[in-house]
Amino acid sequence: MSAAATMDVCVIIAAKNAAETIARAVASALAEPETAEIIVIDDGSSDATASAALSAADDTGRLNIVRFERNRGPAAARNHAIAISRSPILAILDADDFFLPGRLAQLVDVPDWDFVADNIAFMDEAAAASAAVDVGRFQPEPRLLDLTGFVEGNISRRGVRRGEIGFLKPLMRRDFLLTHQLAYNEALRLGEDYDLYLRALAKGARYKIIHSCGYAAIVRGNSLSGSHRTEDLRRLYEADRVILADNRLSAEAAAVIRRHERHIRGRYEHRRFLDIKREGGPIAAISYLLGKPAAFSAVAGGIFADKTERMRTSKSETLAEAGHSGQLRYLLPASAELS
Template sequence: MTVAAPTNVCIIIAAKNAADTITRAIASALAEPEAAEVIVIDDGSTDDTARTARAADDGSGRLNVIRFEENRGPAAARNHAIAISQSPLLGVLDADDFFFPGRLRQLLSEDGWDFIADNIAFIDASQAETAHGRIGRFTASPRLLDLVGFVEGNISRRGVRRGEIGFLKPLMRRSFLEGHRLRYKEDLRLGEDYDLYARALAKGARYKIIHSCGYAAVVRGNSLSGSHRTADLRRLYEADQAILTEGPLSADAASAIRRHERHIRDRYELRHFLDLKNQTGYMSAIGYGLTNPGALPAIVGGILADKTERFHPRQSSAPLALGGSGVIRYLLEAPVAGPGE
């Protein structure tokens, strides 16, 4: 007898100072019939996030709001939600984003995956309420993403669109996470999603992507995801180093992770140099460069590139919608669905 695949999903929302957007996020998750649980973790907010979240309850008994008195970071918040949830499938929704109707049904119509993600629409905050009626219809075009493709998709290159594949918000099978003892690394405040997915792929996860769009990422100038500390960059490249030592990888996979590690480490070295300059003066910063010659290419190259870009107009590398034009940008390029598809 064939056993039907489990369809009960827990949607996890880690929120900090999200009182202005949490209602829309929760409502979009509760509107999905496949969502058996919606767990909101108020991660030490100083506004009314928790109270606003509880007020969004639809009476179905599926909403659970937990408040941390102190901020622990999104990784710790998500790990706590995983620990208290019961559903066999887990999904993440950022507190200022929302689902388009039918997202979970579309994802769950696919089989043969441990992680599955769909396209993302980057939407200006001022256009969020009307976005659903303007979303493009794309053919699903399912494909599997391997570790090399995933890591390469997270490496930014000057002059081209930034590496954004880590923005994907997959559903995850609890059984795979449990079987491989995988959780978010709680010391990461940047790239915690990238690290989890990379470690899962290194352990053989089947990561499927479909190109139909069910997730709206709202672009705001004060988004917490748009800022990070220098130490966050260091922890992220150290996480890459840990992946390289944790288990056997193919030569191509190891090479890709080393490229990503170098990419992040270069960003760290430039940022650390600028921090020293601002905090203790040029001589201290120059002294750091001279005593760490391996960092000099990143420092000099980064400074020259930044100065050069001042004289050349370029598109922003941020995942921005196209402002007042009303055009929505999508993470994944895909063919438009024809009539009846």
């Protein structure tokens, strides 16, 4: 097979005010032989995101930069990129993040999939420069991820690391999206990936995951993905309700989606309570809660989680100040490391 024949992946990067990091993201995608095209959507940036992306271009002509004059959100940006792309396989890369060498080859080598994802290494900016060396090499161990496992992997439980499986960045086959008329829900600014993958699984998508780690995700406190509005939570649990209206779901699938809907709705009720307290004071917040007694448990649980999170954050900041930054954390359990 010729090198040209293996170039069948379109890498999509939706970016807003990412001038400091996007060149690294673009360069990492260009370095993959399987990359046929890179589409950067500058989603209404007020900085030099587009020129920074262009600075990473090589002489292959694979980089296409499109600018939205106003911010439309990652779902709209990705939908537009998919519409103008040509490649049969689609890969999503966040503008803060980057591919580790050989990522795409490991993924496309997995047989029989509509979606295929690998492990993610979370790190801070200090660890990025040496990530290619520091990130472990693990046996792929491909396995199917079914709808129930996917949704359960997105539900946080008190005392347990929060559900993060929706953060996975799978490759997607264009044919599957077209056949089932699937696109990102542009009303969502939070959980748009989760919603698309869930709707695909409900349509019978074969979603495989491997433990090999080829995606580096930079964790920073001021990232756009790390913040959301109360309204975003409402739209996300309403998206679950739309999927639940599909009568073709099995009883097990419907039950787990209802659990996720209650989980997100509980987070919404907590945030709504805090919004009312901030805007109208404690009496207004208590009056709101008295009118919605079903929300009391979610609000109380959210307040407790906030307090424990502040304690964990304080401890993390102390460790960072002591010089313990630059450590890696894997999304999937990291096991069977190769020598």
